[in-house]
Structure formats: structure tokens, C-alpha cells
Amino acid sequence: MKIIGALLARDEASPDRYLERSIRAALDLCDSVVVLDDGSTDETGKLAHDIDPKRVKVVAETDGAGFWGTDESTPRARLWELAVREAGDDGWILIFDADMQLLGISRDDLRSCCSTKVYNSWAMPLYDCWNDENLHRVDGYWIGWANPRVWLARAKPTPDFVPEWDDKAIHCGHLPHSYPIFAGVLPGLAAWRHMSYIKPEHRLDKAKQYMSLDKTLSEQEMAHAASITDLEPTLVPIPPEKVTRILCGIPIRKPPVVLNALMQTLAWQRFRDKVQLDFLFVPNFAESDPFYRDSMALLEDAKRDMPGNVTISTNITNPGNDYGDGAISRQWSKPAFERLAHIKNGIIQEALRGDYDYLFLLDADVFCDPFTVQSLLDSANHERYLANPRFVPPVVAGVYWTDWQWHYPDSTDRVHCGPQVWLRHPYKLDGRGWSETDFRNALVHRDRVQVWGLGACTLIPRGSLARGLSFDYVAELPPGPMSEGEDRHFCERASRLHISLFADAWPDIYHAYHAQEYDKIPEMIARLSRNGQKSAHFGDLVSARIEVLEPVTDQFGRVFNLEPEWVRGRLGSMDVLPQIEEALGQMSVGDSRVIRVHYPSNYILPQLSLQTRLIRLSLFDAKPFGLPPTIDREFFVGGASGRKIDTTTMTQEQLEEITDDGNPAD
Amino acid sequence: MTETQQIEIPRGHVVITTYGPVTAETMVSYGDMRVRAHSLGLNNVVWNVVHGHLVDKARNEAVQQMLADPQAKWLWFIDADMSFKPDLIDKMLSTAFSMCPWADIVGGWCPLRGEPYLPTIDTGTGTWEPIAPHDGPKEVIRTGAACVLVKRHVYEKMQPPWYGVRPAPRPLDMLYEFDNYCNIKFDGKNPFLKYSEWNKLLQCATDEGGQANGYTTVGEDSSFCDRAKALGFRIVVQTDAVCNHIDRRTITPEDHLNAMKERRKRIRAAAGIME
Secondary structure, three states, X not given: OOEEEEEEEOOOOOOOOOHHHHHHHHXXXXXXXXXXXOOOOOOHHHHHHHHOOOOEEEEEOOOOOOOOOOOOHHHHHHHHHHHHHHHOOOOEEEEEOOOEEEEOOOHHHHHHHOOOOOOOEEEEOEEEEEOEEEEEEOOOOOOOOOOOEEEEEEOOOOOOOOOOOOOOOOOOOOOOOOOOOOEEEOOOOOEEEEOOOOOHHHHHHHHHHHHOOHHHOOHHHHHXXXXXXXXXXXXXXXXXXXXXXXEEEEEEOOOHHHHHHHHHHHHXXXXXXXXXXXXXXXXXXXXXXXXXXXXXXXXXXXXXXXXXXXXXXOOOOOOOOOOXXXXXXXXXXXXXXXXXXXXXXXXXXXXXHOOOOEEEEEOOOEEEOOOHHHHHHHHOOHHHHHHOOOOOOOEEEEOOEEOOOOOOOOOOOOOOOEEOOEOEOOOEOOEOOEOHHHHHHHHHXXXXXXXXXXXXXXXXXXXXXXXXOOOOOOOOOOOOOOOOOHHHHXXXXXXXXXXXXXXXXXXXXXXXXXXXXXXXHHHHHHHHOOOOOOEOOOOOEEEEEEEEOOOEEOOOOOEEOOOOEEEEEEOOOOOEOHHXXXXXXXXXXXXXXXXXXXXOOOOOOHHHOOOEEEEEEEEEEEEOOOOOOOHHHHEEEOOOOOOEEEHHHOOHHHHHHHHOOOOOOO | OHHHHHOOOOOEEEEEEEOOOOOHHHHHHHHHHHHHHHHOOOOOEEEEEEEOOOHHHHHHHHHHHHHOOOOOOEEEEEEOOEEEOOOHHHHHHHHXXXXXXXOOEEEEEOEOOOOOOOEOEXXXXXXXXXXXXXXXXXXXXXXXXXXXXXXXXXXXXOOOOOOOOEOOOOHXXXXXXXXXXXXXXXXXXXXXXXXXXXXXXXXXXXXXXXXXXXXXXXXXXXXXXXXXXXXXXXXXXXXXXXXXXXXXXXXXXXXXXXXXXXXXXXXXXXXXXXX
């Protein structure tokens, strides 16, 4: 199968134009490029040919006048004919202009996409770059970024296909109008960088060209052409260059031993993409707190030492003086919750004022491993948000496990630790189709799970905040235990706004909930610290996303597209098709790859048996196998097999038989 | 039912409305619940069965009977193909008069007959939503009338007839309703899909998308909820008030949960994940 680039060009040889760059970019992806020189009066043909004489074929139209502006359909038809001849019956044609560069997809992935047995063409967005090749215009008629169009098509969509073209002076279409388009959208951030609007002089030329054709243009085309000279267009970075801005907001009332660890774990957050992490610390101390001065001094030091901008809020007032202190556990009261809700709402306002992409709300006693925020971004489908900022990602919380009640050594009560995410209010771990055991297992297994309650380590997209998500109290909620909790009202409001909540159990996070646990902080920080692995080895934990690029049929024959799926597990024993696991083992962390998967004859979905589909795999992270902090004390892991036994599902007597002394942590 | 005992329940009507026979399961549930009501001291409840052609006529008749009773403050419809536990009355009345006294209309958790047996809960998405049972009260914009309690002032403010089908905006909606009906009756398989005429009809309906005609309808229960919302009334579905739907077999919340699990499993399997 060949992929042939097809270019119609005219007078593009000037050094300030993009002919060479466009052809070289196409050669990186295609087997060869066909150039139809539309009556150029400069060296366009020679320049194109000299780039790679073996792989660039230049054909010159000989009447000298060129067709653009009078009859674009004739050269388009000629170019299509030439490209089809080069590509052969099973080949593909990538149509491009002399000012376009395809970004965000590798040669291998493009070839894989062209192996589709379902689609006959692929569409992709187009960034109209302006002033800078990394900025593009998004206002008014400049909507190529949001509306993918077909530029890559099978040379022969049907055996008897006859190409027909609209008879137009310009804009007759890049594909024959008779082409029976059934297109997918190229995955990830694949898109055209359209460069001929970058320089003001080029824009002026273009506007003049269009205006000279005013009688042949439609009203919309005229309006579009007129907007070329707008003085203040809206420009944003193209998605691969966008810097994602995250505000980490934390209400703080902790002693220096906790804050030191907190600052360390915030400073070590690592990202694959361009991310700027800023900090907003909201002092929430009581005047009687003995650590008040030392902690405030530490916050001031953070302004100097932390990466990113640090703000210590003086604008968010702290009403009331109820902090919910208690001996065994927190003794939350309504005023204490209201106090926190007020502070968190103030942080939300700061995030909106600062136009941040995300707000990362964290409690001051929650310590995250270095890849936590990146994992939350991955779980929020951040890549889709990058490609289309109109997409509102879900709210995602990193999961941690806590002994919510302090277990005194002389107490005979057995209290299990629990996660800070839940399925039903108030704080129930069952419901919504889950048993408590299954839900806990999913979290221990580090899955990404939809939940209906979360808090304390939460990534909130700007789109959700703009919809009105906040910690304001929702009136008339039925009473119940802890019903005044500000997180409950946040989640209830999210539900009413139809904003999905997800729990991401991938990161290792430690919650130093009780003062008695502060001694363990250094040990836990050492445990959370880890270097990123470059790839996954057999037995490692992996975090990945699977996107099925082609539609599938259900058992009733209905065709539909699938949303991406997230998968976590130990490489070598994952519940996925073998090709997926094999590819994950070959990939580097952070990479994506398009592969074909083959469903065997005995596959559990009969309608897919013996079929193949294109999928795009993204390997987000890999790390050595281990259980998350705190919950690991409740599991017995077999030394030989690595099999886990959840002790909460067993009696103490059973456990003692298995573990000699009944203590799984030993 | 300690909660209901502690609160004052005004007089009201519990009515089975039907245009056909009442299922045996419904009558057994109804009888058991009536016994429970008496044992709880709820003696100011009128128990009734109202027939009518079609069901909207029966509902309007039941409303008239309730309004003719000056002491009655609420009317609770139960469809003739529902089964439930006796404590359904605890859940419904405590929600209406204690937990959510501000609610003007209170519904129960009732599954539809077709897979995935969605409950009649629409919190604003415009479609029935997969909200599981036993998750407390949910404020909605629309629910069904298979188990719904309506307070008297709603009917008094609304012009009769209170219940009636109304034209749907588009022919496409009629086809959707028809497809849904077929899916319900034929285990998820619309038998007409295999005929090319179906696609032609679909194409016509799509082409004529914006035009209304006299042949399409919105159910009397959804229509009633739309009118109630337009008048500013608030509707709550108590997901703890669980009903089963009697079809060729009894459809329970477990059917809904299992169907959702199975659907999720199939989607994951299509992505190559076998759980």
C-alpha cells in the first residue's frame, strides 16, 4: 500500500514561502509526492523536484496562464488522476497545499490508519496560524481547528468509482464531489499547520487575491476573505504548544513537619506536556495554634523556593473559628464545614479570575507521588481538551486510603481504612451497581472509576467551574450522617449540573490524617519518591488508554463509536487482547501507537469475532508492582504468587490461619 | 415504619389506574401495602381502582374523584403492572411529607420494560437516566406515572384535563417511540429494521425533521410533568421507593443493574478489555 502526497502549487518558490517545508513534511509521512505545477512563473517546479528527485514527481501544466481563479477544478482533476496512478488501486492520497504541514502523527501511525477496512478517508483539523507558527486564529469564520475535514482518502473507494468535480474558479474541493466519503478523524493531536497567514504581507496578498475574485465567491467566502484584515483576531497557541495552566489551591492549617513534606511533594510534580503549576495557599490558622508563626514563615519561604508562582491569599477571609478538631477523628460541625466551603469557593474564584485550565484542590495533609497531577490529567482525557477546548473534562480525584478513626493499640475494635471517594451519600462504598467488595477491589487495582462523591485531591476543569460548580450549599438535601460536608454539596451540585466525577486510583498518595501519623511522614515521603520509568517490564503496573478508532457493531447490528477506555494492571497478566499487552510492553512511557487488534473466533463478543479494528494505545505510566499506601496494611500478598487477599473479606480467625499472627502487613 | 408514624400524613387517595386487567402481582402488593398502612394507623387513606380507556382517561377520572373529596391532599397513582414491597408506602409518604415536604410531586423508582430497564428518572438530560435504586431522593424534570404521588394543589392550579397525550415535535420522535416499543416487546430487536422501508421512513422523518404533524405523541405522564414544571412545581423521585415492572416476567432493579454491567462489559470488550 502506497501513500502519495498530492500538491497543487503555483508561484511558491520565493524563500519566504513554505513549499520546501511542506513537501519535506509530506515526504516524512508519504512514499512519494506528486506536484502539479499550475503555470508557475517562478522556479516552483524545479525547487520541488530538487528536494528529492527520486520521490518528488513534478508535472507542469503547459498553457502558462494557470487555472487558479478561473477554473480550479481542471487542475484538481488532473492532480487526482496523477496521484491515483501513482498510488495504485489500494493506495491512499494525502492532499495538501504548499503552505501546510501535518503535525502530531508518525509515519507508522499514518500507515496503520490507512490499513483501515472500515473507512475510506480520514479527516483532520487545520490550524490557521497567525503571526507565529505556534499561534492560530479561532474567531469568526476561522473554524478549521474545530471542524476536521477530509485530506486523506483511498485512491479507489469503490471499484467503479468515477471522480467528478465541481466547476468552480476556486474552492472546488480537494476531493471529487462524487467521492463517497466515510471518514474517521485522525487520532490524537494530528492536524494541519496552515502557514500562509502567518506573515502580514502574505495575509494582505491573500486578501487582495480573494477580493479580485469577488464575483465568483459566495457571501460566506467573501466574509471570510474580508476578515483576513481584522485588526484584533483571537489567537491561541496551537494545541501541541499550549501551556496548560493549573492552579493548586490549598487551605492550610498544619505544623511545619506536615508543610515541609507537602511542599516537597508539590515541587516534585512532573509532567509530560507543557504544564505550568501555580500555587495558592490560604492560611486557615487559629490564633491559638502553637505552630502558626513557624508555618507562616514556611509559606513565605515557599514563595522563593517553589517552582511556579506562589500566592499566599490575603483576600479570602476565614469566617468562624470551628475547625472540627477531635481526639479520635474529626468532629465536624456545620460551622466547620461552612468555613472550609467558604475558603474553597474563594480558591475557585481565584482560579476563574486567573483563567486557569484546571484547579487542583488539595488538602494540606495529602502527599502525592511525583506523577499524581499528570495521572489526573490523563484520567480527565486532557489530550481531548487540548485538541478541542470546548470539551469539558470530568472532575477527577486521586484516591488515597485513610484510617478515618485512629486505632489505639489497646483497642480491640478492628477498623478498616477507607478511600475518600464514594458511590452513594453519605460515604457509601456500594450502590450504582457495585458491591462494596468490588468497588474497593477496583480502587486497589488502581482503576479509573466513575464515582458520585470525592474530595481533597481533586482536579477540576475550568469548564466545570464556569458551569457553576462550587462548594455552595445545595438547599434541601435530605439529612443524614455528615450531611453538611462541603464535599457532599460539591458532588451533589456536580450531579445536578451533569458533570461526571471520576476516581483515579493510579497515583500513590499518603494522607497524614492524625497527628499520631506525623512520625511516619519521612518514611512515606521516601516511599512516594520515585523516578519515572521509561518503559514497562514484565510484572510492572501500567496505566494506559485504549481508543478504538473505527466503529463497532453491537449484538443487534447497530453501529457506534466507542469512547476511550482506561486500563490498568500488571504487564503480563492484564485482561486485554494479547496484541494490546505486547504493544504496551514495547512502548515507551508517554508514547501513543496505532495498532490493529484481531478478535479471535471465540471472542466474547460474537459480532466482533474474526474481525480486526484499529486502536490507538497510549501508555501513560509504568511503575513496579505495589499496593497503595495505608490499604497495603490490609492485604496479604502471597510471596510466591503475588496474589492479594483482601483481609476485610475474611474473619480474624481465617486470617490468623493464613498469616500465622493475623497481621497481613507482616 | 417509625418515620411515617411520627409525621402527620394528611388524607389522600391511592389509586390503581388501568385500561386493562390488573396483574395478580400488583393486587397482592397493593393488598399487602394496605394491610401495612392499617397496621401503621394510616386510616385516612382511600384505596381505589379506576378503569378507563385509555389510561389518561382513567387518570383524569381518579383526579376528579380525589378533588371531589375535600379532605384529600394527595393522589398516588400505581400502575396495574407494578409490584412492590409493603413498605413502599413508608418511603413515598415520608418523602412527600417529611424528607422533601417542598416537593409537589413524588415518584418511585420504576424500571422500563426494555433493556437496559432504565428507571423513569430525567434530571435534565432529556432522556431516562441510569440512576441506580437506593440512592435517596433526586429532583427531576420528568418521571413516569407508574408510581407517582401528586399533591392536591398541583391539580388545582392546572387546567383539566390533567392527563393527555400531546403531539410530539417531529415525526422522528414517533419512529423513536415506535423503535423503543419494538425493542421492549421483542427483546431489544426491532423486527422492522431488516426491511428497507424502515430506512426510507427514517430518511423521510429525518428530512422532515422540523415539521410537526398530528400523528406523533408524547406520553401522558411526561406531558403532565412538563406542564407541572412549566407551572413551577418541583418533582422528586425517591430512588429508595422501588417498584418492579410486570411484563412477561418481573423486571426488577437487579435487571437494570445487570444490564448496565453487561453493557459496560460489552463496551470494554469491544475495546479489547476482557473482564
